[in-house]
Amino acid sequence: MTSRMPSSSSVTQARQLVRQLRMEANIRRIRVSKASSDLMRYCGEQAKYDPLLMGIPASENPFRDKKPCTVL
Amino acid sequence: MSQDPLEGCRISAGKKSAVSLGKALHPPNLLVVVEGTCGACVAASPVSAPEGSCSYNVAHHHLCVCVRVCMAWQGLQKGETLASLKQESENLRRKLEEERGKLTDVELHQVAEKVETVAALSIKTRRVLKGHGNKVLSMDWCKDKRRLVSSSQDGKVIVWDAFTLNKEHGITLPCTWVMACAYAPSGCAVACGGLDNKCSVVPLSLDRNENVTAKKKSVAMHTNYVSGCSFTNSDMQLLTSSGDGTCALWDVESGQLLQSFHGHTADVLSLDLAPSETGNTFVSGGCDMKANVWDMRSGQNIQSFDNHQSDINCVKYYPSGDAFASASDDATCRFYDLRADREVAVYQKDSIIFGASSVDFSLSGRLLFAGYNDYTINVWDVLKGTRVSVLFGHENRVSRVRVSPDGTALCSASWDNTLRVSRT
Numbered sequence: 118m119t120s121r122m123p124s125s126s127s128v129t130q131a132r133q134l135v136r137q138l139r140m141e142a143n144i145r146r147i148r149v150s151k152a153s154s155d156l157m158r159y160c161g162e163q164a165k166y167d168p169l170l171m172g173i174p175a176s177e178n179p180f181r182d183k184k185p186c187t188v189l
Numbered sequence: 190m191s192q193d194p195l196e197g198c199r200i201s202a203g204k205k206s207a208v209s210l211g212k213a214l215h216p217p218n219l220l221v222v223v224e225g226t227c228g229a230c231v232a233a234s235p236v237s238a239p240e241g242s243c244s245y246n247v248a249h250h251h252l253c254v255c256v257r258v259c260m261a262w263q264g265l266q267k268g269e270t271l272a273s274l275k276q277e278s279e280n281l282r283r284k285l286e287e288e289r290g291k292l293t294d295v296e297l298h299q300v301a302e303k304v305e306t307v308a309a310l311s312i313k314t315r316r317v318l319k320g321h322g323n324k325v326l327s328m329d330w331c332k333d334k335r336r337l338v339s340s341s342q343d344g345k346v347i348v349w350d351a352f353t354l355n356k357e358h359g360i361t362l363p364c365t366w367v368m369a370c371a372y373a374p375s376g377c378a379v380a381c382g383g384l385d386n387k388c389s390v391v392p393l394s395l396d397r398n399e400n401v402t403a404k405k406k407s408v409a410m411h412t413n414y415v416s417g418c419s420f421t422n423s424d425m426q427l428l429t430s431s432g433d434g435t436c437a438l439w440d441v442e443s444g445q446l447l448q449s450f451h452g453h454t455a456d457v458l459s460l461d462l463a464p465s466e467t468g469n470t471f472v473s474g475g476c477d478m479k480a481n482v483w484d485m486r487s488g489q490n491i492q493s494f495d496n497h498q499s500d501i502n503c504v505k506y507y508p509s510g511d512a513f514a515s516a517s518d519d520a521t522c523r524f525y526d527l528r529a530d531r532e533v534a535v536y537q538k539d540s541i542i543f544g545a546s547s548v549d550f551s552l553s554g555r556l557l558f559a560g561y562n563d564y565t566i567n568v569w570d571v572l573k574g575t576r577v578s579v580l581f582g583h584e585n586r587v588s589r590v591r592v593s594p595d596g597t598a599l600c601s602a603s604w605d606n607t608l609r610v611s612r613t
Contacts (some may be wrong), residue, residue: 127271128271128274131271131275131278132273132274132276134275134278134317135274135281136276137452137490137493138281138282139281139495140283141285141492142281142284142285142288144491144530145494146288146289146292146528146529146530147292147528147529148292148294149292149293149294149296149297149526149529149531150294150295150300150527151529152511152512152526152528152533153295153296153297153300153526153533154300155509155511155528156297156298156507156509156511156512156526157301157304157572158555159508159509159511159553159554160304160438160553160555160571160572161304161603162553163552163553163554163555164553164555166427166451166552166553166596167551167552167553167556167596168552168595168596168597168612168613169310169312169551169552169556169592169596169597169598169599169612169613170307170310170551170553170555170556172308172310172554172613173597173612176377188512
């Protein structure tokens with residue numbers, strides 16, 4: 118119910134709240150154990166593509182600390 | 190049983206009723222006598238409602254007027270008072286908690302015990318972007334992974350090349366406190382807004398000599414400051430959050446309001462769009478301590494979470510789209526799973542007493558970077574709930590942290606007038 122009402126009385130607001138809560142209470146949920154294992158699986162699958170987590174090998178890292186060099 | 194027994198009813202009120210209807214729409218919320226029958230109800234006699242009852246925008250809802258009036262009248266007559274409605278909402282809140290509790294068979298960090306601990310991180314500041322004359326309030330990466338846009342308290346918006354530290358564009362806004370800025374998906378425009386109560390889109394030109402500020406176009410109009418903005422999947426639509434308590438979706442070309450989102454009872458401070466694969470939703474967080482998930486097409490508030498004890502400064506989706514994190518002035522960051530419909534982790538430490546202003550996930554979602562008002566960035570292990578690392582360097586509050594689109598860098602904006610780009 119989008120609120121396109123002109124100034125609403127507190128009764129309307131309360132009714133709206135009850136309606137909203139009723140809708141929220143009735144949504145379908147899954148178990149936390151299932152949700153957690155899905156999150157873990159996603160992290161595990163994507164971990165190898167995560168540079169901040171895994172680090173970049175020094176040879177490929179354009180921002181690695183420079184070693185001192187001598188000019189011959 | 191449908192929530193609204195009158196849904197689907199059509200207006201079949203007679204001419205006399207239509208005239209009476211017109212009166213019903215004007216304040217003060219007065220429903221006048223309506224006569225006549227309608228196809229859906231059985232009330233054939235005139236009914237009236239006492240002064241002070243609700244009024245309805247009938248044209249939008251296609252209601253059967255006399256039945257609606259009946260219901261309103263009957264509802265009030267049955268002793269449905271403000272108190273009884275409040276009681277019902279309390280009962281529903283308790284039921285909501287119970288339903289959520291029933292499915293809490295284990296905690297996330299318990300399940301995550303078998304996961305390997307994160308190896309020590311070696312993230313260091315590699316670039317410091319200096320150029321803003323005042324606090325940097327917000328920043329956003331471009332999809333090309335090297336450009337970024339930042340906005341500041343002095344009204345300036347700067348587009349940088351993070352590799353070369355070149356300032357590519359400088360836009361001056363007539364207001365101070367530009368709290369929101371975003372890069373368009375195409376990389377051809379930026380959006381910015383703040384105390385001017387507007388969000389403007391500025392097309393970026395390749396011609397260095399062209400004055401980009403002149404081509405600025407106001408798209409969003411709010412009745413209070415704009416706190417956050419984001420383009421949707423294209424350059425054509427813009428989503429904004431505002432201190433007026435609403436979020437809104439705008440068409441960039443015409444400036445038309447496509448959808449508005451009402452539900453927060455205080456300033457909305459942040460919003461984030463779900464990753465494109467997971468559909469048309471976004472999450473918002475505000476000073477009412479609530480994080481709400483919205484359906485972009487219908488404007489409906491789908492889910493709501495009120496675990497925080499203070500203003501929510503930032504919300505961000507987990508990369509898979511099934512969860513999101515929030516940062517709050519109560520010095521905690523929290524993690525919510527959308528399918529389980531509850532908070533599943535709290536990231537806090539006794540030693541952390543300053544509010545968290547911003548959060549972002551690393552590419553895999555294993556790490557959560559959080560910027561705090563004590564000038565540090567804490568890196569949390571999302572699954573285990575422990576702190577992995579602390580990043581120092583800023584000399585004032587961290588206002589925003591964002592991981593680059595390819596996950597190789599973290600950019601942090603701060604009230605010390607600089608931005609820092611950190612990498613491994």
